[in-house]
Amino acid sequence: MNGWVAIAGLGPGADALVTPEVTAAVAEATDIVGYIPYVRRIDPRPGLTLHESDNRVELDRARHALEMAVDGARVVVVSSGDPGVFAMAAAVFEAVEDGPAAWRALDIRVLPGITAMLAAAARAGAPLGHDFCAINLSDNLKPWALIERRLRLAAEADFAMAFYNPRSKARPEGFGRSLEVLRSVRSPDTPILFARAVSTAEEELRVETLSDATPEMADMRTVVIVGSSTTRVIHREGAPWLYTPRSVGA
């Protein structure tokens, strides 16, 4: 039996946002590997083993998947969103690079998914309709000085920005510092979107200005999108729409 590893994106939460490619891979799998809440999105069935693991053990989880595939298993590593955006795909290739030669010969595929920032942007309109950047605000895996430098340069470049992992209990102060960096460069009336748990029953959207935004508006289930200087707010009954025009004048 030829084993394989598919690193699959389950999207932000709703089943209607899981691609048929991912659904087909799960249907063929013998083993599912991933962080507990993502593995729990997979329906159990005979012949399928679910391997749940905790947060922050991404490399162990990746090695486990690769070892099983070498032994002939058909393994789906599940991520939320897109596996290539602050998720499991990089961890698997990191394990491959440092691992035995047999892992380089494996059939490893990455199956893209709807990443959180694009699901959030869609719910609010089109705030990422022009040039933008995506920054992981967690300083678990990189020094804070690099985050701050990127924020400052991205603000100077007038990108719209999406922030992943804006705030955790362990590092509550980082997001407040990020807002201060943005305020030192960007206009106080820059629109900012807090999008929590998009496409799930707990979905909450909130549009503020940069001057009114506070760190408490985000938690680890929130994606934050900051507009560029051209981002517009369309007021209407109900939630406003945000969009960034395709054109920038000379």
Next chain:
Amino acid sequence: MNGWVAIAGLGPGADALVTPEVTAAVAEATDIVGYIPYVRRIDPRPGLTLHESDNRVELDRARHALEMAVDGARVVVVSSGDPGVFAMAAAVFEAVEDGPAAWRALDIRVLPGITAMLAAAARAGAPLGHDFCAINLSDNLKPWALIERRLRLAAEADFAMAFYNPRSKARPEGFGRSLEVLRSVRSPDTPILFARAVSTAEEELRVETLSDATPEMADMRTVVIVGSSTTRVIHREGAPWLYTPRSVGA
């Protein structure tokens, strides 16, 4: 009858990358509006009118969709990739902002899709596994000076980068100038991925270094991904894997 507009992302090309949410919206639609090659991806059926339009008439197309929805039509505006990334969603909201009040009262939804850079990244490994930016290199809608400024700041911020619309017959020189800007900041051995027509029969992937990259390697069906300083190439039999590690050392 209550009309609506859904701005839907068809993904990069393969049907297996179209979300069930988009498939359901198309099944309920009375009218499909979009650029010719995207409308041709929709199967004709009784009761469904297909409205094809040419490139560069995005605002006219958006207004047409909104007018039909006010009259009770269920309109799906189709984009390739994700409609919120250099595609039709921003054009629709631009039309809404400048249009009659009735348009603000419409049911307008954006249905996310797999955008080209994430499909391309998935095929190659995980080159966008850390902080990254997305830049439209077309200077149809913005001054070249802004593109160059963004490229320079993004290179200084050490983002991985994805370029949409790198090169057209009308503006062949822009991508060459972009490569020069990158070379003035980034190391010559920075990996660069040319991913053409991902997930279609014409798919082609090519990995080069920044020093060896030439403008002819891209056309308008290509997404270009430039690594950060930490992006790794894993050599193996067959196409190499590219990935950007999740961590950056202090």
